[in-house]
Amino acid sequence: MDARTIALDARHGDVLLVVIRGEHDIYTAPKLRDQLDEALGQRPVGLVADLSGSTFLDSSILGALLEARRQALESGVNFVVNLGEEPEAGVQRILEITGLVPVFPVVRSAGEALESARAAPADA
Amino acid sequence: MDARTIALDARHGDVLLVVIRGEHDIYTAPKLRDQLDEALGQRPVGLVADLSGSTFLDSSILGALLEARRQALESGVNFVVNLGEEPEAGVQRILEITGLVPVFPVVRSAGEALESARAAPADA
Amino acid sequence: MDAPVVRLDLPARPEGVGVVRQALVGVADGLALDGTVLSDAKMAVTEACTNAVVHAYEPGHDGRLEVDMFADDAALTVVVRDAGIGMQPREDGQDTHAPTAALGLGLPLIAALSDEFEVRGGPGDGTEVSMAFNYERAADPAAENPITGGPGPSGRWTLDEPDPAG
Amino acid sequence: MDAPVVRLDLPARPEGVGVVRQALVGVADGLALDGTVLSDAKMAVTEACTNAVVHAYEPGHDGRLEVDMFADDAALTVVVRDAGIGMQPREDGQDTHAPTAALGLGLPLIAALSDEFEVRGGPGDGTEVSMAFNYERAADPAAENPITGGPGPSGRWTLDEPDPAG
Ligand SMILES: Nc1ncnc2c1ncn2[C@@H]1O[C@H](COP(=O)(O)OP(=O)(O)O)[C@@H](O)[C@H]1O
Ligand SMILES: Nc1ncnc2c1ncn2[C@@H]1O[C@H](COP(=O)(O)OP(=O)(O)O)[C@@H](O)[C@H]1O
Numbered sequence: 001m002d003a004r005t006i007a008l009d010a011r012h013g014d015v016l017l018v019v020i021r022g023e024h025d026i027y028t029a030p031k032l033r034d035q036l037d038e039a040l041g042q043r044p045v046g047l048v049a050d051l052s053g054s055t056f057l058d059s060s061i062l063g064a065l066l067e068a069r070r071q072a073l074e075s076g077v078n079f080v081v082n083l084g085e086e087p088e089a090g091v092q093r094i095l096e097i098t099g100l101v102p103v104f105p106v107v108r109s110a111g112e113a114l115e116s117a118r119a120a121p122a123d124a
Numbered sequence: 125m126d127a128r129t130i131a132l133d134a135r136h137g138d139v140l141l142v143v144i145r146g147e148h149d150i151y152t153a154p155k156l157r158d159q160l161d162e163a164l165g166q167r168p169v170g171l172v173a174d175l176s177g178s179t180f181l182d183s184s185i186l187g188a189l190l191e192a193r194r195q196a197l198e199s200g201v202n203f204v205v206n207l208g209e210e211p212e213a214g215v216q217r218i219l220e221i222t223g224l225v226p227v228f229p230v231v232r233s234a235g236e237a238l239e240s241a242r243a244a245p246a247d248a
Numbered sequence: 249m250d251a252p253v254v255r256l257d258l259p260a261r262p263e264g265v266g267v268v269r270q271a272l273v274g275v276a277d278g279l280a281l282d283g284t285v286l287s288d289a290k291m292a293v294t295e296a297c298t299n300a301v302v303h304a305y306e307p308g309h310d311g312r313l314e315v316d317m318f319a320d321d322a323a324l325t326v327v328v329r330d331a332g333i334g335m336q337p338r339e340d341g342q343d344t345h346a347p348t349a350a351l352g353l354g355l356p357l358i359a360a361l362s363d364e365f366e367v368r369g370g371p372g373d374g375t376e377v378s379m380a381f382n383y384e385r386a387a388d389p390a391a392e393n394p395i396t397g398g399p400g401p402s403g404r405w406t407l408d409e410p411d412p413a414g
Numbered sequence: 415m416d417a418p419v420v421r422l423d424l425p426a427r428p429e430g431v432g433v434v435r436q437a438l439v440g441v442a443d444g445l446a447l448d449g450t451v452l453s454d455a456k457m458a459v460t461e462a463c464t465n466a467v468v469h470a471y472e473p474g475h476d477g478r479l480e481v482d483m484f485a486d487d488a489a490l491t492v493v494v495r496d497a498g499i500g501m502q503p504r505e506d507g508q509d510t511h512a513p514t515a516a517l518g519l520g521l522p523l524i525a526a527l528s529d530e531f532e533v534r535g536g537p538g539d540g541t542e543v544s545m546a547f548n549y550e551r552a553a554d555p556a557a558e559n560p561i562t563g564g565p566g567p568s569g570r571w572t573l574d575e576p577d578p579a580g
Contacts (some may be wrong), residue, residue: 023266023269025265025269025294026262026311027265028264042488056290058291058294059295059357067403070403084321085355088289089284090290093390097357097390097395099395099398100398132476147432147435149432150428150431150464151429151431162569180456180457180463182434182457183519183520183523184464185520186517187516187569190517190565190569191569212458213449216460217453217454218457218523221556221561227564245441252424252425252427253425254433255422256420257420257421257422258418259419261418263443266440266443267437267443269435269440269554270439271436274433274435277432278430278432280431283540310418315476330527
């Protein structure tokens with residue numbers, strides 16, 4: 001199995017990235033929730049969930065991401081999911097068949113993610 | 125699991141490469157034996173078993189490689205194993221603890237492998 | 249079905265879900281399963297195992313999770329079984345053992361990603377989810393059993409009401 | 415040992431060895447096992463399963479392979495079990511069910527890569543190989559149980575004779 005990591009990347013000024021690599025499911029969902037909570041607690045302008053290096057995500061992870069999105073909207077933080085330019089097929093598929101691509105919203109590159117995390121008005 | 129492939133690379137003139145990628149064990153050992161036999165049947169000057177992309181090998185695979193080496197020696201074909209510059213730790217370990225590094229012999233780059241497969245006298 | 253079965257029997261704990269998923273990858277490897285079928289199977293089997301971990305047993309009580317995998321000429325079938333409380337009728341949207349924010353997408357995902365599935369068992373009987381994944385698909389099951397609706401305000405997924413006229 | 419056990423029960427066939435190895439990776443993932451320990455465990459467990467596939471049952475007869483994995487505070491223990499012919503006394507270097515060129519490195523590798531191991535069972539009783547892999551190693555087991563000798567002319571590995579004086 002690919003290394004399962006969840007890390008905070010704070011090198012982008014007022015935008016925080018939570019970088020999710022490898023396979024994630026109910027076992028690591030609590031860690032992801034904690035990491036997303038911590039990032040939101042820092043009141044960034046924007047929060048990016050970076051899935052570009054993730055190889056498997058289940059509905060526990062979608063639940064954690066949706067909860068972070070809800071909290072971000074409430075507190076006026078821009079929230080965006082970066083799927084990367086070459087996403088793992090299964091990760092892309094779960095986002096597509098659940099119709100969540102426009103909901104999160106999902107973008108396809110780090111640049112685009114930073115841009116919309118900085119610029120987008122946090123609409124509800 | 126990484127894709128398990130065994131392929132013949134005949135783009136190096138009088139040296140044939142059998143390229144072994146991913147995880148290999150008793151399940152794929154027969155395929156490896158066939159591929160090595162086929163390569164030896166073409167009477168090349170040298171035969172390289174390329175393990176640089178392999179992530180797991182067990183004693184069934186060592187057995188297949190040792191058998192190819194034995195046949196190569198018999199028929200005057202230079203035989204060499206290329207472990208690559210960044211071998212998987214487990215692949216390197218099985219070759220080292222069995223003392224097979226000097227036996228095969230094992231080299232650490234494609235260039236070195238081609239060179240010794242072309243130049244080495246097939247000694248016994 | 250008398251195909252030889254790979255059986256896993258393990259504690260119904262969060263860390264077990266990855267064990268089942270990895271074993272499935274190993275089984276698929278022996279079948280040279282197509283990438284999309286494998287990735288759908290990984291997801292559906294993960295959701296079924298997660299349900300056993302999350303819903304089947306009283307919190308703090310360690311139950312077992314049993315998974316059978318068997319391959320015939322046409323499909324890989326995976327059966328996920330627990331000996332827990334069984335599917336309960338929902339009362340006021342609340343789940344007996346659900347942790348904070350079970351999303352409610354597990355069974356819809358299983359339906360969307362498998363070519364055939366069945367859920368057996370009632371209150372007290374444990375639960376058994378059987379899923380078949382065809383090697384060759386005539387159609388994308390996710391198009392035949394699409395996931396409707398979206399995240400509701402409560403955090404749980406809200407499925408669209410089926411159209412009574414349709 | 416009452417640690418919760420992950421059990422696999424599968425046909426003793428070549429494609430099953432990868433299933434066990436993958437499941438082991440899943441178990442190790444839950445334990446955050448060190449890379450070298452995991453890679454040694456993968457190899458030793460592969461060799462034990464391969465022996466069950468190759469030696470335990472009459473060719474063409476499908477026996478079962480059972481594997482238990484359990485983790486305590488100090489080590490991951492893996493037990494590989496078959497219900498086959500059991501370890502037989504070797505006659506003139508020939509093996510009952512060995513395929514062309516069984517190398518003879520399986521048990522030496524198991525000894526070199528595990529921190530503790532035990533082989534149980536005799537003729538007719540099946541075979542059970544138990545291997546423990548410590549999370550923290552005081553020494554490299556491959557240094558304590560080194561593999562000696564080399565490939566013999568027959569194709570089988572020839573171990574050095576133990577020095578009767580040493
Ligand atoms: N193995 C099980 N044992 C008991 N109840 C279950 C089981 N699987 C599912 N359920 C019940 O069915 C409901 C719907 O499951 P699912 O669609 O997977 O969504 P979620 O697990 O996110 O709630 C669960 O909330 C639970 O009440
Ligand atoms: N599970 C088993 N059932 C029966 N015999 C076995 C089993 N495992 C090992 N043996 C016997 O022990 C011998 C040594 O095994 P091993 O060291 O693994 O080498 P190899 O399998 O390459 O012959 C085998 O040749 C076989 O005769």
